[in-house]
Amino acid sequence: MNKYQVIIGMEVHVELKTNSKMFCGCKNDPFHAEKPNIYTCPVCLGLPGALPVANKRAIEWTVKLGLALGCKINLFSKFDRKHYFYPDLPKGYQISQYDLPFCYDGKVETSFGPVGITRVHLEEDTGKLIHQKVNGRDVSLIDFNRSSVPLIEIVTEPEIYSSAQAKEYAKKLRQIIRYLDISNCDMEKGGMRLEANISLQSHPKGVQIQTGHPKGVRLPNYKVELKNINSFRFLERGIEYEIERQKEILEAGKTPDQETRGFNAEKGITYSQRSKESAEDYRYFPDPDLPPIRFDDKWFGEIKSSVPELLDEVFSRWEKDYKVDRKIVELLFETTEEAKKLDEIFSNLSNQKLPIDKFINTIVNKKLTINLFDKNAEEIINIYKKSVQVDDVSDEDLKKIITKVVSLNPKAVGDLKAGKVQSINFLVGQVMCKAKKKIEFSRLVRLIQSSIK
Amino acid sequence: MLNKSIKELSELLNKKEISSVDLVKETYSQIEKLDQKLHSFITVKDKNIALKEAEGKDKNRKSDSLIIYGLPFAIKDAYVTKDLRTTAGSIILNDYHSPYNATVVEKLAKAGGILIGKNNMDNWGHGASNENTNYEVPHNPWDMERITGGSSGGSAVAVATRMTPFAIGEDTGGSIRNPSSMCNISGLKVTYGRVSRYGAIAYASSLDTVGPMAKSVEDLSYLLEIMAGHDDYDATSSRLPVEKYSKYLSGSIKGKIIGLPKEFFGEGLDPEIKKTVLTAIKVFEKLGAKIIEVSLPHFVYGVSIYYLIALSETSSNLGRYDSFRFGDKRDLFSNESTRRILLGTYALSAGYADKLYKKAQKLRTILIQEYEEALKICDVLLSPVTPSLPSKIGEMISDPLKNLLEDLYTGTVNLVGAPALVIPAGFSEKNLPIGLQIVGKKFSEGELFQFGYLYQQETDWHKRLPTILKNEK
Incomplete structure (x- = not known):
């Protein structure tokens, strides 16, 4: 019996397909841009003096998704600044949502049991770094076409208990999002990105957790973040690999490192990307450039009726x-x-x-x-x-053709008699061909079989 | 000519008694004559380009052209401009050219104003003396050894010395009011949201305001009519309709109530300033206003709240100056800016945010309520602008705490978001200008103009010319 239970929580990022970007009027179409940095302006480039203005439709779509996932909605919400330095983040902070996400407390049903949705929030995507050789030199280039594209993050409770459930959850989430017609969820291009937080827990007295995390049961004291997975299959394989890897470490009496890992599809293994021993400090605070969002009855009613x-x-x-x-x-x-x-x-x-x-x-x-x-x-x-539609042919006429076909194909008839059922397909085909008509398949089978008895 | 009011200039231009070319010429002659000593500008537009623009204005002038049509103007270097570089007073942006114009620049240009240059300032707005500029420190035209106040010091000097009929400053904690007071001009800190901030290089986004600086309240009122209004590019700009502010330049304040917050007249206030402001109050009494004392008990925490919030925000706003795509390296941030960024970063950090940033936000709410309460009883509040007279250059830059305390009476107004008008109210024994501040309810700029205008009808402080101009004559 398996001594360990895998516990998985997922974070999924999805780019919305609004016409314009999240905080400016630039075209939101990073995947079809002819050239890098053509869909940019002072706002999404983070230039001095530029200010964000929130995309109303992106907000509505986030709430719409939340409602479709059975979430509660924060009728008073806001955007916050999340600070970190990275070259693809032009302002030095990402506009995101911290303590008042638009949606919280929903669920997605899977055949293994329900998966609780902790929150659904709206933020902006970053630019894209491209590492390549230019004139023989290794350089990093930045494309800001993706900068400030509306991005939804859907976070689950640690309530997924197998790789198969993780895969089913993610697929179902994509199906729901596409059904709402708010994102193409193009996994290959990064329009939908999967992350799984994976850890193993030894069973208390060998009891297997089936559904729902029992309250009061403490989660393992570590978690491994499997990041930037761009296919459901890789998600499943990556989790499987992690289960085995972590099991070995635990068996050896050690604790797996708290870290971010990537998945190498060619080798089918996960690899360490970044240690996460200490929690990062993003210095969140409400973005003073964006007034808080209040959904009044009218607006909320409109969104509700759009679901x-x-x-x-x-x-x-x-x-x-x-x-x-x-x-x-x-x-x-x-x-x-x-x-x-x-x-x-x-x-x-x-x-x-x-x-x-x-x-x-x-x-x-x-x-x-x-x-x-x-x-x-x-x-x-x-x-x-x-x-x-089938053509109107009499049994008489058909029988005539069948007799002819049977006499011309003694081998097929023999095979059929000997129990080779596939031969009937060939004979039916021959009859239809000769009759130059569309005839119901089962009818022909019946007639052929009675004629060779 | 540049000593005349905006209205007078406009009338003379309409009557073709003067031309925009004449005005621009005079502007440049003043700059050439004085600015090597005063350093009010960081960048001045090529004179020939400005003259060409002026020729165009003279040619295209119509009878219904707006009041600033054909007038030269200057702006604080905190506003991005396509034509001229934008430094924010920092060497980091020494060669920075913006691909777009700030909304206020667009509005003034559309109204026919001719931008002639960008004024000196403390870098990123970090300062109350203008000594924290990476360019030459500007000098106070009333006493060349003294500071101009800041951070919009350059703009105040340019207006005071008649290098420009008016200028646009930026006020986060007193940056328009403090130098206006120290250089003897009139300046307005608008209600937060009244004028678009788009294109204003952010110091502290929830406090930054864009306002006019000019020779008189009358001029300010005309300017605000042009500058104010909702902007699709600034989500915090108000949709309230823009009033015709100049219609407030009449009437009476008889029976109106002026509140004197007692905390504003307490410890730390220079006795000469106190005396001057209390004398000014007599003028308002003569105009029929009633004076009462009010109290803002949480005012004592005002400077702490102000700096915790302003510096938290600035630590975030300046993150983009990482020199990846534009600007120079981060180690070129001045000591004062580095100090402010570090303090702000600390105040937002996990484990400290609750005690610092979040607590400050809670106290900000209390302060807002106290102001609202006081302004329920009174029509306006009246107070000094700064606790001290302009100090000698070098004194304040070496005493960062004193620099911070200069915002004592002004910073809380930004926390509240209320409008505040500063007007000249007298002089010290050493002939240093002293202003007074009138704070109103949100979006009551018109009422402030009325108070200020009537005061300026009774007094001539605002007409006095700085020593450096008198010496010339």
Whole structure:
């Protein structure tokens, strides 16, 4: 039996896809910029005299996400300055939120149990450092296109108990964010960045913690921060590696170092980046350039009503009404708009007494290649109906063709008789080819089998 | 000519009795004549460029041109400008050229003002004597051996010696008021949020204000009409409509109540200043105002609260001067600025923030309430500006604590966010100027102008010319 229980808390950063940046009017599109430093101004470059002005939409979207995660909302909130020196941070501080995040105390359901959301707050992204050789010299270049892009941070409780749960949580979070249509969550480019705080706890008398951290149980006296993970698979592998690594250290009677580690995907290992023995002092204080934010009833009401039917609810409704499997249907869409479209299609199919699971299978298995979201529901259903329509052929005519096919393919018939079931596919194909018609597959199987008995 | 008021100049320009070119010429001749001794400017615009601008103004002048159309002006070097370098009085920004103009610069330029140069200041606003500049220390035109006050010392000198009809200063804890008082000019610290701070190099963001400095209250009122208003680039700028302040330049203050906060007249106040301010009060009494004594019990903590907050903020604001992308190395920060950055960093640090920064914020709230209470009873509060007369150059820079205490009567007003007007009120035995301060409710600049204007109708202190100008004549 496993002597240790892994305890994981996650921090996820997501860039919002607002038109403009968080505190200035610059275009927010760092991934498609033709050149470095073209989407910049005195504000996001931190030039003398420049002042930030908060992006209202980014604030609304943060609250919207919070509501979708079941969070409570701080109706009085503010921005704080978080100080540290780094060349990609032009002001010497990052505008973030400290003790009054917009959202707190929510949760995300996973198949392993719920994961508590500690807080969701809004901040600004930093510039990007690029280390390369220029004229034979190693140099570090800074691109400020990303500087001050709105960035949401979602922090969980230390309530994740396996790498698989961590992966499921992160995937589900991305699904929810995309559903709200507030971020593309492009992992490869850094539009969504994962961090996991990992530590191992020996079981009190071998009791395995299943869900929810029992109150009063002390967390391990160390944690290892696994940072800048840009894929779900790497997250899972990185955590697995850490579990083994930390186990070895604990087995040897030592405590793993408190540190930040990165994941080397090629070698499949984690490596030390920075020691974090002492807590950093960010000297947070309220940013005097930005007045506190008060949500009055009207504004808060508007944001509330912008939150769509929650994704979990959509899936359970579809399952109940249309017997649709979440795992399959979730492959079909991302955003709220797209979900609404599917709703329309499903209800139309249902009215016409057409099987919805078949429709979904047809689309998912690409038997029918169609964009579900650029036509109206009726058109889509017509195209679908046409694609599955069978031609009218009599059993008489079919039997004639089957007799011919059977006589021309003695080997396939022999194989079939000998129990090689796949041969039926070949024979069906031959019959359809000869008939030059679209005929229901099961009908042909039945006819062929009866003819060779 | 530059001795005339903004209104008079505007009228003469409209009547074409004088031209902008004449004014700009006179401006430069004053600067050339005096500034090698006084050092009120860090950077002066190329004269030919300024003259060309003036020619353009003369040509394009219309009957409905704004009151400052075609007038030269100077600004404290804390405001970024595209045309001229911006140093904030620090060698670190010696070669810094901003890609944009501060909002106040844009507004004045749009109204037709001609920027002629950037005034000397304590670096980053860190000082009350202007000795903490990395450029030549400016001299007080009333006594060349003495300080100008600070941090907007250069602007005060330029106005006092008629190098410019008006200037724009910046006030975080007294930086407009203190040199205005020491150089015998009129200066306004506006309500926080009344004028956009965009493009003002930040000293302490929750206290910084942008205000006019001029020869008279009348001039100030016209300037504020142009400078004030909401700015999309400053989230802390107010959306309250801008008043026509010049309409307050009449009427009466009969029956209005002036409060004298007793703590402002206590220990540490120079007896000559005390006497002068108390004499000035008689003028207001004569104008019909009622004088009462009020108390601001937490005022004794004012300087501590002010510095804990100002220095915390400045330690954050100056973090960007890391020389990565612009400016010179950090070790060029002056001793005074280094001291302030270190104190502020300390006050915000874990383990100390609760006792220092956060406690100061709580006391700030109490102080705000006390001011509000006092201003419920009174229309305005009246007080001295500085506790001491302009000291000899070199005295204060070697006594940092004394430098900090110069903000005793002014700093708390910034904590509260209220407006305060400073006007000349008399002279010491050694003929050093003494001003007085009138503090009002938030956004009551108009009322302050009324008090100040009526006082200046009764007195001529503000018309007195500094010794250096008299000697010339």
